[in-house]
Amino acid sequence: MRITCPHCGERDRREFYYQGDAVALARPAPDAGAQAWDDYLHNRDNPAGDTQDLWFHEAGCGAWIVVTRNTVTHAVADTKLAAMVKR
Amino acid sequence: MGYSGFRVIKEGLFGQKGWKPVWRDPDPKPEYDALIIGGGGHGLATAYYLAKEHGLTNIAVLEKGYIGGGNVGRNTTIVRANYFLPGNSEFYSYSLKLWEGMEQDLNYNVMHSQRGLINLFHSDGQRDAFARRGNAMINQGDDAVLLDTAGVRKILPYLDFENGRFPIYGGLYHPRGGTARHDAVAWGYARGADRRGVDIIQNCEVTGIDVEGGVVTGVQTTRGAIRAGKVGIVVAGRSGQVAAMAGMRLPIESHVLQAFVTEGLKPCIDHVVSFGMGHFYISQSDKGGLVFGGDLDFYASYAARGNLPMKEHVMEAAMTLMPMIGKARVLRSWGGIMDMTPDGSPIIDKTPVDGLFLDCGWCYGGFKAVPGSGFSFAHLMATGRHHEPAAGFRLDRFRDGVGLMDEEGTGSQHNLH
Numbered sequence: 001m002r003i004t005c006p007h008c009g010e011r012d013r014r015e016f017y018y019q020g021d022a023v024a025l026a027r028p029a030p031d032a033g034a035q036a037w038d039d040y041l042h043n044r045d046n047p048a049g050d051t052q053d054l055w056f057h058e059a060g061c062g063a064w065i066v067v068t069r070n071t072v073t074h075a076v077a078d079t080k081l082a083a084m085v086k087r
Numbered sequence: 088m089g090y091s092g093f094r095v096i097k098e099g100l101f102g103q104k105g106w107k108p109v110w111r112d113p114d115p116k117p118e119y120d121a122l123i124i125g126g127g128g129h130g131l132a133t134a135y136y137l138a139k140e141h142g143l144t145n146i147a148v149l150e151k152g153y154i155g156g157g158n159v160g161r162n163t164t165i166v167r168a169n170y171f172l173p174g175n176s177e178f179y180s181y182s183l184k185l186w187e188g189m190e191q192d193l194n195y196n197v198m199h200s201q202r203g204l205i206n207l208f209h210s211d212g213q214r215d216a217f218a219r220r221g222n223a224m225i226n227q228g229d230d231a232v233l234l235d236t237a238g239v240r241k242i243l244p245y246l247d248f249e250n251g252r253f254p255i256y257g258g259l260y261h262p263r264g265g266t267a268r269h270d271a272v273a274w275g276y277a278r279g280a281d282r283r284g285v286d287i288i289q290n291c292e293v294t295g296i297d298v299e300g301g302v303v304t305g306v307q308t309t310r311g312a313i314r315a316g317k318v319g320i321v322v323a324g325r326s327g328q329v330a331a332m333a334g335m336r337l338p339i340e341s342h343v344l345q346a347f348v349t350e351g352l353k354p355c356i357d358h359v360v361s362f363g364m365g366h367f368y369i370s371q372s373d374k375g376g377l378v379f380g381g382d383l384d385f386y387a388s389y390a391a392r393g394n395l396p397m398k399e400h401v402m403e404a405a406m407t408l409m410p411m412i413g414k415a416r417v418l419r420s421w422g423g424i425m426d427m428t429p430d431g432s433p434i435i436d437k438t439p440v441d442g443l444f445l446d447c448g449w450c451y452g453g454f455k456a457v458p459g460s461g462f463s464f465a466h467l468m469a470t471g472r473h474h475e476p477a478a479g480f481r482l483d484r485f486r487d488g489v490g491l492m493d494e495e496g497t498g499s500q501h502n503l504h
Contacts, residue, residue, distance in 0.1 A: 020501045021340070021501075034486055034487075041500070043336040046326075048341075051387060069386075072389045072390055
C-alpha cells in the first residue's frame with residue numbers, strides 16, 4: 001500500500017502511522033454529554049468500502065493526513081492535509 | 088449415526104460408502120423461535136447450546152457463505168486459558184473446560200491437542216509480569232508453570248537463547264494450552280445442532296433486520312423474510328454492517344490479521360510458542376505445516392489480505408526467535424477480518440432493541456472462545472440473563488468507563504489493540 005503525502009508525494013505505507021477514523025478531527029465540546037463522547041471515542045461506522053482515516057507521516061514530513069481509502073481493496077482515492085480539512 | 092473406531096474399520100472394509108452428509112441443507116421456514124445470524128464457530132456453538140441446554144430447537148442459523156468458510160476456517164487454531172484480568176480469566180477458564188469435554192459431548196474428533204503453550208520472556212521485568220499472570224491463572228484454577236532458561240531449553244532446544252536483543256530468560260508454561268482442528272470444530276457443532284433439529288441455512292445472507300416499536304420481529308434475507316422473536320448477531324468482522332441494519336453503531340473497527348503456513352515438515356515444534364516481543368507465535372499442524380502469525384497490519388480493512396510490511400516483520404521475528412525456520416518454505420499466507428474493540432475484550436450483551444442480542448468483538452482471539460461464547464450467548468438469549476463467566480462483556484462499558492478489560496494494559500482506544 002502506498003499513500004500520497006500532499007507534501008512529499010507517493011510514499012511507502014511504512015512511513016506512516018495509522019491513527020484511525022478521521023472522526024478524530026471532530027472533537028466534541030467538553031460538555032457535549034456521554035453519548036457524543038462515546039461516539040467520538042469508541043463507536044464507528046466501520047464501513048466496508050470508502051472510509052476516511054487519519055495517518056501521520058511519521059518517517060517523512062510529520063504531516064497529519066486525511067486519507068480517503070477503500071477498506072475492501074486498499075485503494076487510496078484521495079489525500080488531504082488534516083490542517084486543511086479541519087479549517 | 089455416531090462415530091466410533093468400529094465404524095471406521097467397517098467403512099474401511101466396504102469402500103467408505105456408508106458416510107453421509109452430517110447436516111441437512113433445509114430451506115428456511117417462514118418463522119422460528121430464534122435466529123442466529125452467522126454460521127461461524129460462535130454462531131454454531133450458540134445454536135448447539137440453545138438446543139442442548141435450553142431445549143430451543145425451532146431455531147435456525149443463517150450463514151451467507153458456507154459452513155467453515157469464515158474465520159473459523161482461517162485462524163491459527165490456538166486454544167488456551169492464560170488470561171489475567173477478572174472478567175476475562177473466568178470466561179476463558181470456563182471455555183477451556185468446555186474444550187476438554189467437547190469431543191465426547193459432540194461425538195466428534197476435533198483433534199484437540201493439549202500440547203502446552205509457552206509465552207517467552209526476555210527481561211527481569213517481563214519475568215515479574217509473567218509470574219503475576221501465572222499466579223492469576225493458578226488462582227483461577229488453571230495451570231501455569233514459570234520456567235527459567237534451562238527449563239525452556241529442555242523443551243524448546245531450537246530457540247536462539249543467546250540472542251543479542253532478546254535473550255530468553257524463561258517462559259510461562261501453560262500445559263493445558265494447545266491447538267485443535269478448526270474446521271472440525273465448526274463441523275462438529277453444525278452436526279450436533281442439526282441432530283437436535285436446528286436448521287443450518289447456508290448461502291442465506293441477511294439484508295435487513297425488522298424492528299417494530301423497539302422490538303425485533305425477524306430478518307430479511309436473500310432467501311426471503313424470516314420471522315423470529317429473538318435474533319442473535321454473531322458475525323465477527325461484519326458486526327458493524329449487520330448492527331447498522333438495526334440502526335446501531337458499535338465500538339468496533341474491523342482490521343486485517345495475517346497468518347502463514349509452511350510446507351509440511353516432520354514433527355519439530357511440539358508446543359505452541361509465543362514470542363511477545365516480536366508479536367510472533369507458532370505451532371505445527373498435524374499435517375506438518377508450521378502455522379504462524381504476527382500482529383495486525385494496523386489499519387481498518389475488510390480485504391482479507393494484508394500488506395508486505397507485516398509479512399516482513401513476521402518473518403524477521405521468526406528468524407530472530409528460531410533461526411532454523413529459515414530452511415522452511417512458506418506455502419501460503421492469508422488475512423482475516425478481526426472485529427477489534429477499544430479495550431481488546433469481547434461483547435456478549437443485549438442491545439437497545441428488545442429481542443436482539445450481540446456477540447462480537449473477539450478481536451484476534453475468537454477461536455479458543457468458541458465453546459464458551461456459544462454457551463454464554465445461548466444462556467443470554469434463552470434466559471435474558473448474563474451467564475456468570477461472561478457477565479463482564481458488556482456493551483456499555485465503553486460509554487461508562489466501568490468494567491473495561493484492557494488485558495494488554497495499553498489503554499482503551501481503537502488503535503492500541
